[in-house]
Amino acid sequence: MAQNLAWGRLFQWHQPVTSLSWRTSTLPALAEDQHSYLPYGLGRSYGDSCLNKDGVLVSSKQLTRFIHFDSKTGLLEVEAGVTLKQILEFAVPRGWFLPVTPGTKNVTYGGAVANDVHGKNHHSAGTFGCHTPWFYLLRSDGQYLKCSTLDNVDLYKATIGGLGLTGFITAGAIQLKKIRTPWMDVDSFRYKNFDEFCELSKRAADEYEYTVAWVDALAKGDKLGQGLFLAANHRDLPHSSGQDPYANQAPKLSIPVEFPNIALNPLSIKAFNFLYLNQQRTPYKQSVQHYNPYFYPLDGIGTWNKIYGRRGFYQYQCAVPSEPEIMREIMTKIAHSDGGSFLTVLKEFGDIQSPGMLSFPMEGFTFALDFPNKGGETLKLLNELDALVRDAKGRVYPAKDARMSAESFATFYPNWEHFSQFIDPAFSSSFWRRVTGTSA
Amino acid sequence: MTTETTTSAKLHQKSCVVFGATSAIAQAVASEHAKHGYALALVGRNQEKLEQIKSHLVTLGASQVSIHVQDLNAFDKHEELLQGILAEIGQYDRVLIAQGTLPEQRDIEKNYALTEQCIKDNALNTISLATSIANAMEAQKAGKIAIISSVAGDRGRQSNYIYGACKAMVTTFAAGLRNRLQASNVHVITIKPGFVDTPMTAHIPKGALWAQPEDVAKDIMSAFEKDKNIVYTPWFWRYIMLIIQHVPEFIFKKLKL
Ligand SMILES: Cc1cc2nc3c(=O)[nH]c(=O)nc-3n(C[C@H](O)[C@H](O)[C@H](O)COP(=O)(O)OP(=O)(O)OC[C@H]3O[C@@H](n4cnc5c(N)ncnc54)[C@H](O)[C@@H]3O)c2cc1C
Ligand SMILES: NC(=O)c1ccc[n+]([C@@H]2O[C@H](COP(=O)([O-])OP(=O)(O)OC[C@H]3O[C@@H](n4cnc5c(N)ncnc54)[C@H](OP(=O)(O)O)[C@@H]3O)[C@@H](O)[C@H]2O)c1
Numbered sequence: 001m002a003q004n005l006a007w008g009r010l011f012q013w014h015q016p017v018t019s020l021s022w023r024t025s026t027l028p029a030l031a032e033d034q035h036s037y038l039p040y041g042l043g044r045s046y047g048d049s050c051l052n053k054d055g056v057l058v059s060s061k062q063l064t065r066f067i068h069f070d071s072k073t074g075l076l077e078v079e080a081g082v083t084l085k086q087i088l089e090f091a092v093p094r095g096w097f098l099p100v101t102p103g104t105k106n107v108t109y110g111g112a113v114a115n116d117v118h119g120k121n122h123h124s125a126g127t128f129g130c131h132t133p134w135f136y137l138l139r140s141d142g143q144y145l146k147c148s149t150l151d152n153v154d155l156y157k158a159t160i161g162g163l164g165l166t167g168f169i170t171a172g173a174i175q176l177k178k179i180r181t182p183w184m185d186v187d188s189f190r191y192k193n194f195d196e197f198c199e200l201s202k203r204a205a206d207e208y209e210y211t212v213a214w215v216d217a218l219a220k221g222d223k224l225g226q227g228l229f230l231a232a233n234h235r236d237l238p239h240s241s242g243q244d245p246y247a248n249q250a251p252k253l254s255i256p257v258e259f260p261n262i263a264l265n266p267l268s269i270k271a272f273n274f275l276y277l278n279q280q281r282t283p284y285k286q287s288v289q290h291y292n293p294y295f296y297p298l299d300g301i302g303t304w305n306k307i308y309g310r311r312g313f314y315q316y317q318c319a320v321p322s323e324p325e326i327m328r329e330i331m332t333k334i335a336h337s338d339g340g341s342f343l344t345v346l347k348e349f350g351d352i353q354s355p356g357m358l359s360f361p362m363e364g365f366t367f368a369l370d371f372p373n374k375g376g377e378t379l380k381l382l383n384e385l386d387a388l389v390r391d392a393k394g395r396v397y398p399a400k401d402a403r404m405s406a407e408s409f410a411t412f413y414p415n416w417e418h419f420s421q422f423i424d425p426a427f428s429s430s431f432w433r434r435v436t437g438t439s440a
Numbered sequence: 441m442t443t444e445t446t447t448s449a450k451l452h453q454k455s456c457v458v459f460g461a462t463s464a465i466a467q468a469v470a471s472e473h474a475k476h477g478y479a480l481a482l483v484g485r486n487q488e489k490l491e492q493i494k495s496h497l498v499t500l501g502a503s504q505v506s507i508h509v510q511d512l513n514a515f516d517k518h519e520e521l522l523q524g525i526l527a528e529i530g531q532y533d534r535v536l537i538a539q540g541t542l543p544e545q546r547d548i549e550k551n552y553a554l555t556e557q558c559i560k561d562n563a564l565n566t567i568s569l570a571t572s573i574a575n576a577m578e579a580q581k582a583g584k585i586a587i588i589s590s591v592a593g594d595r596g597r598q599s600n601y602i603y604g605a606c607k608a609m610v611t612t613f614a615a616g617l618r619n620r621l622q623a624s625n626v627h628v629i630t631i632k633p634g635f636v637d638t639p640m641t642a643h644i645p646k647g648a649l650w651a652q653p654e655d656v657a658k659d660i661m662s663a664f665e666k667d668k669n670i671v672y673t674p675w676f677w678r679y680i681m682l683i684i685q686h687v688p689e690f691i692f693k694k695l696k697l
Contacts, residue, residue, distance in 0.1 A: 021464075021639045022489055062464065062639070065496035090500070 005057070007305050008046040009312035010373060010402050011430070015051060019059040020138075023079055023170040027140060030056065036428040037140065039164040041111030042083065044104055046315045047402025048430035049163055050111075055428060058168055060110050066090065067171060074176040075133075080110030080169045087174070092291070096176040097234065099131035103345075105296050110169040115399040116161030116359040119295075120210035120232075123350030127361055128174075129160035130354055135172025140426035144170075149355070158422035161356030163398060165423045165432060183235035184210075184294045190283045194225030194331065198324055201348045204231045215344040217369055220335045224328060227346070235288060308372050314402055316382055317368035319349060319361060320394030327365045330388050334369070337381050341370040357419050360397045368400065379403055398431060409435035453503060455479040455529040459512060459569055460539025462489045464638035465588065467496075468657030469536055474502035478534075481525050485511040512539050512565040522572050532583040534664055535573055537566050540588065542640045545600045555602050562606035567613055574617050577626040584664055586629040587614045591672065593632070594681045597697040618669060629663045630670045631656075634677040 005015055017040065018028050027037060038052035040059045051057070060081030067077040074096050076087065084098060085105040091097060102117040111117075116129040125131070134148035137159060145167075147156035159166045187208070191197055197213055204211045208231035215227035298304055305313070320326045334344070344367050351363040371378050386408045389396060395412040396404050410416060416436070423432075433439060456473045458466050461482035470480055474497040482497075482505065484490050490507045497505045506528055510521050526532070541561040548554035566587060577583030592600055593607030611630055618628035635641065635650045651674050659673035672678035687695070 019642070022492060024488060024492070061637075065467075065492060066499040067495050069499050 004312075005040070005043045006047060006050050006402075007044050008314060008402055009305060009308070009310075010314070011048055011051055011053075013053050015053070015057060017057045017059050019062050020168070020170070021062045023063055023065075023136070026142060027058065027138065027168065028056075030426070036426055037168070037424075038427060038429045039080075039110060039114065039168045041081065041108035041114075042106055044102075044107045044111065045115065046400045047398075048434065049115075049398045049401065049432075051430045052428060053430045060108055060168075063170065069094075074178060075173055076176055077171065077173045078109050079171045080108060080135075082109050083107065084109075084112065087176075088291075091176050092179070092182050095179060097179045097291070099175055099177050100125050100128045101295055103296065104299055106299060109172060109174065110164075113160055113169055113172065114162060114164045116354055116356040116361070117399070118349070118361045120212040120230075120347065122352070122361055123205050123211065123348060124209045126350070126352030127161075127354040127356065127359060129356045129359065130352060131175045132160065133173050133175060135159070136170045137167040138170050139167040140424050155422055157355050157357045158419055160354060161359035162419070162422070163358065163429060163432065165427050165429065167424045167427065179234045180236045181234070181238055182291050183238075184232045184289045184291055185235045186230060186232040186287050186289050186294060188285045188287070189229040189231070190227075191229055192226050193219075193223055194324060194328055197225055197227070197229060197346065198348075200229045200231075204229070205348070205350070207231070209233050211347065213346045215331075215346045215367070217331070217334055217341065217344040218338075220332070224335065225331055225346070227344075232289075232294060308370075311373040311375075313373050314371045314378060314382060315368060315400040316371060316385060317366065317397040317400045318385065318389045318394050319364055319366040319397070320389060320392040321362075321364040322348065323364075323392070326388070326392040326394070327367070330367075330385060333381075333385065333388065341372075344369040357415060357422075358413055360395055360399070362395060364394065368397075398435075401431070404435060406435050406437040453479045453529070454533055455481065456534040456536065457481040457483070457525055457529065457532065459483045459535070459537045459566075461493060462486055463538040463540070464640075464653040465633065465636060465656050465660075466536060466538035467493055468653040469538075469660050470497055471500060472657055472661045473534070474498075474500040474505075477501055477503050479504040479529060481506045481508060481529060483508045483510055483512070483521065483525075484539075485509065512569070513560050515565065515568050518568050518572060522569070522576075526576070531580050532573060532577050532585075535583070535585040536660070537569055537585070537587045539565065540640070542600075542603060545598075545602060548602055558602050559606050559609075562603060563609045566610055570613065570617065574621060574626065574628075578621055578624045581625050584627045584629065584667070585617075586631055586660055586663060588631045588633065589614065591632050591634050591677050591681050595684055595692070599697060615670075627667050629660075629668060631660055631663065632670065632672050632677065632681075634672070634674060634680070 003015055004012060034056045036052060036055040037058050038055060040050055040057035043050050063079035063081035065079045069076050084101055084107055087098060088105060100121060101119045112128045113132055113135060116127045118127045134146060137145045137147050137155060145152050145155060147159060155166060189200055191200055201211060210232040213227050213229045215225055219226045346367040349361050349363055349366055382403060386396060386404055390408060390411045456478050458470050458480060460466050461470060462484040473480060480497055480502050482490050482493060487509045490509065494505045494507055508521060508525065510517055543558050548558055570585065570587060573585055587610060589610045590607040592604040593611045596604050614628050614630040621628060633656050636653055636656055637646060637650050638653055656673045659671055663671045
C-alpha cells in the first residue's frame with residue numbers, strides 16, 4: 001500500500017513502522033533487511049527528514065502520557081508523542097501556553113525538539129529548544145540518558161535540532177508560559193513593499209511578542225514584498241463575546257474564508273490567499289482573535305496537503321542575514337518564476353541563540369512558500385534559490401527540505417561534521433544520507 | 441493485591457474502576473475520566489506500566505488514582521482484589537473490563553491447552569469479575585459496567601474463531617446480565633470494537649478501517665453517559681457486521697475470512 005508518511009507527499013516507498021508503547025520500552029531488534037532506526041512523530045516534516053528508506057521508523061504514537069505538571073512554575077513533563085494540541089488543551093484552561101509554537105499544533109514534543117521548531121515569536125522567545133530544560137534519550141546500545149544543560153550536555157545540544165539522528169527521545173520537559181486569556185490582540189498593517197516591511201518589523205519587535213507577514217509572492221518592482229504584517233500579543237483582558245474565556249475551540253467563522261473540502265485545489269488556494277490578503281482594505285486594523293485561528297489557520301482545513309495532487313509538493317524555507325538586498329534578490333527571482341504558491345510567509349528572526357548544534361534559525365530574514373511539484377522545472381528553480389542563499393551565508397530548513405544537495409547542506413551547516421560524532425550508529429534518515437552523500 | 445490504599449473510603453466521589461488498565465483502549469478511557477476529575481482504580485499485572493499511567497492520570501486531573509497489581513487469571517484472588525477496591529471507593533460507580541489477549545489462531549487451534557488459555561484470558565476472567573461486580577451493583581441498586589467484547593464475537597471465522605468464541609460468550613453473558621439487572625437500576629454496556637491500532641494488533645498491517653484508541657474511548661465515554669446498550673465502535677462496524685451475519689452459512693463456510 002502506498003504510504004505518504006511526510007507532509008509533502010513526494011515519497012511513496014514502502015516504509016516499515018514500529019512503535020514503542022512505554023517510555024521504558026527498548027528498541028525492537030532491526031529486521032535483516034533494515035539498516036537503521038529513525039524516530040517518527042506525526043510526519044509534519046515536508047520532505048525526507050522524517051523518512052528512512054530500507055530502515056524502520058520508530059513511532060511515538062503510543063507515548064502520549066503526561067508525566068508531571070508544576071502549576072506554580074509551569075514546567076510540564078510529557079512523553080515524546082504528546083502533541084502540541086494535547087498540551088494546549090491541557091494548559092490553556094490552566095492559564096498556560098506553549099513558549100514557542102510552529103504553524104500547526106499537530107506535531108509531537110519529540111518532533112518539535114528534533115527540528116528545534118520556531119514560531120512567530122522567534123525574536124522574543126527563540127526556538128522550542130530554548131524552553132526544553134531536559135529530555136531522556138534512548139540509544140541503540142540500550143543506554144537511557146538524561147540530557148540537559150548539566151547532564152550529557154553535548155548530546156543535549158546535538159539532539160535539539162538533531163533531526164532524530166542522536167537517539168529516540170522518550171520523554172522530556174517544556175517550560176510553559178503564563179497567559180491571562182486564550183485571546184490574542186492582533187494588529188494588522190497593510191504595507192506596500194519590502195522597505196515598509198523592514199521598517200514595520202524593526203518597530204514591532206519590541207512592542208509585540210509575535211510578528212509575521214503574509215507576502216504577495218507575485219508582486220514585482222516597487223511593489224515587491226507587499227503584504228499584510230500581523231503583530232500580536234496575548235490578551236490580558238477578557239474578551240466580551242459571550243464565549244467561555246478558556247474554551248479551546250475556535251469560535252466558528254473566525255477564519256476569513258472557509259472552503260468545503262471538495263473545493264480545495266491549487267486554484268482555490270490561490271483564491272483563498274488572494275482573499276486573505278485583500279480582506280483588509282484599510283492600512284491598519286485591530287482585532288481580537290482566539291489563539292486557534294491566529295496560530296493555526298491551516299489546521300482547520302485538515303489534510304490540505306492533498307490539494308497538490310498525486311505528485312506532491314515542495315516547501316522552501318530559508319534564512320538569510322538581515323540585509324535587505326539579499327532578500328530582495330530572492331523575492332525577485334520567485335516573483336518572476338511563477339512556480340510558487342501565491343503566498344509567502346516572511347519574518348525576521350531575532351538573535352536569541354538556541355542550544356541546538358544544528359538548529360536552523362539564525363538572526364535575519366526567513367521566508368517560506370510552497371511549490372507544487374512540476375518535476376525538473378521546480379528543482380531547477382529551488383537549486384537557483386539555494387545558490388543565492390549559499391552566497392548570502394544563509395540556510396535552508398531541513399524540516400521542509402526534500403532536495404537540497406550535499407554541497408549546499410555542507411555550506412549551510414558547516415558544523416555538520418562536528419555534529420556527526422553524536423549520531424547514534426544505528427540511526428539514520430533518508431535526508432541525512434542524501435545531504436551527506438552517504439549510502440546506508 | 442492493593443499496593444496503595446486510602447485511609448478513608450470516599451463514598452460520594454465519582455469513580456471508575458478499570459480492569460486491564462494497561463490496555464491502550466483502557467488508558468484512553470481512563471484519561472477521559474481523569475480529565476473530568478474521577479477517582480480511578482487501576483488493575484493490571486505490571487506495576488511499572490501502571491505507575492506510568494497513574495502519573496498521567498494524576499497530571500490530567502484525576503481526584504485520586506490507586507494501583508492494584510494482579511494477574512486477572514488468578515481467579516482465586518478476585519474476591520480479595522474486589523474487596524480492596526471497594527474499601528477504597530465505597531461503592532461501585534463505573535467499571536470498565538478491558539483485559540484480553542489476541543493469540544495467533546494458527547498456533548492455538550491444534551493445541552487445547554493454548555485454546556483453554558485463550559478462553560481464560562478473554563472470557564472467564566471477565567465473567568468472574570463481572571459476576572461479583574454485578575451482584576454488588578445489584579445490591580447497591582446503582583452502577584454502570586462496560587465490558588469490552590469484539591466484533592469478532594458476532595460470527596465465527598476460520599482466522600480467529602477461538603478468540604471470537606470467547607468474545608461471543610462475553611457478548612451473550614453481558615446481554616443476559618443487562619436484562620437481569622435492568623430492574624435494579626444497574627446498566628450493562630457491551631462494547632464491540634472493530635480494528636483498533638493498539639499493541640494487541642501491532643503485527644497486523646493497517647488500512648482505512650482502523651481506528652485509534654482515543655476514538656474508541658470517546659464512544660465508550662458516550663455509552664456511559666447515555667446508557668447505551670450495545671456499542672459498535674467506530675459506528676460503521678454495526679453495518680459491516682450486519683452484512684457479515686446475514687451471509688448464508690453455505691456461502692460463508694466457503695469464504696476465506
Ligand atoms: C502546516 C505546517 C506548518 C508548519 N509550521 C512550522 C513553523 O512555523 N515553524 C517550524 O519550525 N516548523 C513548522 N512546520 C514543520 C514542523 O513543525 C516540523 O517538521 C516538526 O518537527 C514536525 O513534528 P512531527 O511530530 O510531525 O515529527 P516528524 O515530522 O515525524 O519528525 C520530525 C523529525 O523529528 C524526529 N523525531 C520525531 N520524534 C522523535 C523522538 N521521539 N525522538 C527523537 N527524534 C524524533 C524525526 O526523526 C524527524 O527527524 C510546519 C509544518 C506544517 C505541516
Ligand atoms: N485492538 C483491537 O483491534 C481490538 C478489537 C476488538 C476488541 N478488542 C478488545 O479490547 C480490549 C483491550 O485491548 P487493546 O486493543 O487495548 O490491547 P492491549 O493494549 O494489548 O491491551 C490488552 C491488555 O490486557 C492486559 N491483560 C491481558 N491479560 C491479562 C491478565 N491476565 N491480567 C491482567 N491484565 C491482562 C494486558 O496487560 P499487559 O500489558 O500486562 O500484557 C494488556 O494491557 C481487549 O479486550 C481486546 O480483546 C481489541
